[in-house]
Amino acid sequence: MKFSRKVEVCGLSPVRKFYPCEVAAAARGIQVHHLNIGQPDIETPEVFFDAVRNFEDKVVAYAPAPGIPAFLEAVRDYYQRLGCEISCDDILATFGGSEALQMIMSCILDDGDEVLVPEPYYPNYDTFIRITGGVIRPIPTTAEESYHYADRSRIEPLINEHTRAILITNPGNPTGVVLSEEERRTMVDIAKEHDLFLISDEVYREIVYGGRRVSTMLEYDDAAENIVVVDSVSKRFSATGTRVGTLVTRNKQLILEASKLCQSRLCIATLEQAGAAAMYNLLKSDYYADVLSQYEQRKDMLVESLSKLPGVTFNSPEGAFYIMATLPVDDAEKLQYFLLEEFDDQGETVMFTPAEGSYSNPADGRNKIRIAYVTNPADIARGVEILGRGIEAYNARKA
Ligand SMILES: Cc1ncc(COP(=O)(O)O)c(C=O)c1O
The missing domain is CATH 3.90.1150.10 (Aspartate Aminotransferase, domain 1)
Known part of the structure; x- marks a missing residue:
C-alpha cells in the first residue's frame, strides 16, 4: 500500500x-x-468534575463548532483579566493546543513554506509542520545564553521568501525560557515588519518563576493581524485528558479558514468544555x-x-x-x-x-x-x- x-x-x-x-x-x-x-x-480542580456531574441537558448534543458559549465567555473573561480585549468570535475551541497548532499550520503553509522555530523545540511541532508540506527553519539557541533568542541579528537573516511564520513557546518547552517584555516586543516587531504570523504557544503561561508577570502576546494590539495564540487547559489545570484548548486571534480571516477545518471533528466534547469553563473561572481567585x-x-x-x-x-x-x-x-x-x-x-x-x-x-x-x-x-x-x-x-x- x-x-x-x-x-x-x-x-x-x-x-x-x-x-x-x-x-x-x-x-x-x-x-x-x-x-x-x-x-x-x-x-485536576474539583470544579471540573462538579460541572460535568451537574450538566443538566438530557441529550449530549453536538456543541457549536467554535465552542459552547459558556466556555468561550470564560476564556474571553480570562484574557480580559490579563488585560486583552478580545471577543468570543476571536476564539476557537480546539482539541487541546495540539489541534490549534495543526489547524494553524494547515491554514497558513503550502509545500516548501518555512516556519522559524527556536531550537531546541517541542518535538511535535515538527509533525504539525511537516504534514502540511512545510519545514522548520531553526533559530539556534544555547544553554549558555539561557536559550534566549529574541534578537534581530539572529532572526532576520533566517527570513526568506518561503518564511510564513515564527512559532515560539513562551514559557518554553523544553528549555524553560521566558521572554522579557522587551524580547516579546522584538518578536512582534519582526513579525509585523516581515508580514509573518507570530504563533505564540502559551500553554504554560502561568508557570513562571521569580514573581514575574503572567503575560500573553495578545497584549500587542498593533500587531493583531499577525498574532495567533495557542492555549490549553492541559498543563494549566493539570487536566491533560480533557483535550480542550483554544486558538485565539484577532485575524478574522484566520478564524474563518480554521473554521473550515472544524468539519473534521464537528465540535469539541460538550461536557469537557463545560468543565473547562468552570476551571477558567477558578483563576478569578488566587x-x-x-x-x-x-x-x-x-x-x-x-x-x-x-x-x-x-x-x-x-x-x-x-x-x-x-x-x-x-x-x-x-x-x-x-x-x-x-x-x-x-x-x-x-x-x-x-x-x-x-x-x-x-x-x-x-x-x-x-x-x-x-x-x-x-x-x-x-x-x-x-x-x-x-x-x-x-x-x-x-x-x-x-x-
Ligand atoms: C509546548 C506545547 N504545546 C502544546 C502542547 C499540546 O498540549 P495539549 O494538546 O494537551 O493542549 C504541549 C504538550 O505537551 C506542549 O508542551
Whole structure:
C-alpha cells in the first residue's frame, strides 16, 4: 500500500518510541520513575468534575463548532483579566493546543513554506509542520545564553521568501525560557515588519518563576493581524485528558479558514468544555499561587539533585516544568534503552526524553535530554539519583 510522502517524513513521538521497553521493564517487576512526560500529578480542580456531574441537558448534543458559549465567555473573561480585549468570535475551541497548532499550520503553509522555530523545540511541532508540506527553519539557541533568542541579528537573516511564520513557546518547552517584555516586543516587531504570523504557544503561561508577570502576546494590539495564540487547559489545570484548548486571534480571516477545518471533528466534547469553563473561572481567585509554589519546589529539588551529578550540565528554567540537560554520554537514546532493558537500581529505573527530536539536525541533541518535574519532590530526587547511577553503569559497560 502507498502512504503519503508527507506522513512518511514525520517521526514518532519520543513518548511512543520507548513505550514497549517500558512495558517490558514493568513486566519484569521494575519500578519506572517518570521524568519523561509532562503529565503533572497535581489534582485536576474539583470544579471540573462538579460541572460535568451537574450538566443538566438530557441529550449530549453536538456543541457549536467554535465552542459552547459558556466556555468561550470564560476564556474571553480570562484574557480580559490579563488585560486583552478580545471577543468570543476571536476564539476557537480546539482539541487541546495540539489541534490549534495543526489547524494553524494547515491554514497558513503550502509545500516548501518555512516556519522559524527556536531550537531546541517541542518535538511535535515538527509533525504539525511537516504534514502540511512545510519545514522548520531553526533559530539556534544555547544553554549558555539561557536559550534566549529574541534578537534581530539572529532572526532576520533566517527570513526568506518561503518564511510564513515564527512559532515560539513562551514559557518554553523544553528549555524553560521566558521572554522579557522587551524580547516579546522584538518578536512582534519582526513579525509585523516581515508580514509573518507570530504563533505564540502559551500553554504554560502561568508557570513562571521569580514573581514575574503572567503575560500573553495578545497584549500587542498593533500587531493583531499577525498574532495567533495557542492555549490549553492541559498543563494549566493539570487536566491533560480533557483535550480542550483554544486558538485565539484577532485575524478574522484566520478564524474563518480554521473554521473550515472544524468539519473534521464537528465540535469539541460538550461536557469537557463545560468543565473547562468552570476551571477558567477558578483563576478569578488566587488558585494558582499554590500550584505555582508546588512547581517551584519541584524545580528547586530537580536543580539541587542534578547539580550533584558529575559531568551533567543544565540551565535553571525561568518557567514551564522542564529542564534541558547535557549528559556525559555518547547517546542519550542508547542510555534510555540501557536503563530500561539492562539496568536497575534496587529494582527501579528511570525514563527521560532524549532530545534528538527537539533538533532539526538530530545529532545536535544526541547527548541531551529533557527532564519533566511534574511529580513529587522525593520522586524527582530518586529519579535523578537513579539517572546518575545509570550513567555510571552505562559508561563503565562501554569502557
Ligand atoms: C509546548 C506545547 N504545546 C502544546 C502542547 C499540546 O498540549 P495539549 O494538546 O494537551 O493542549 C504541549 C504538550 O505537551 C506542549 O508542551
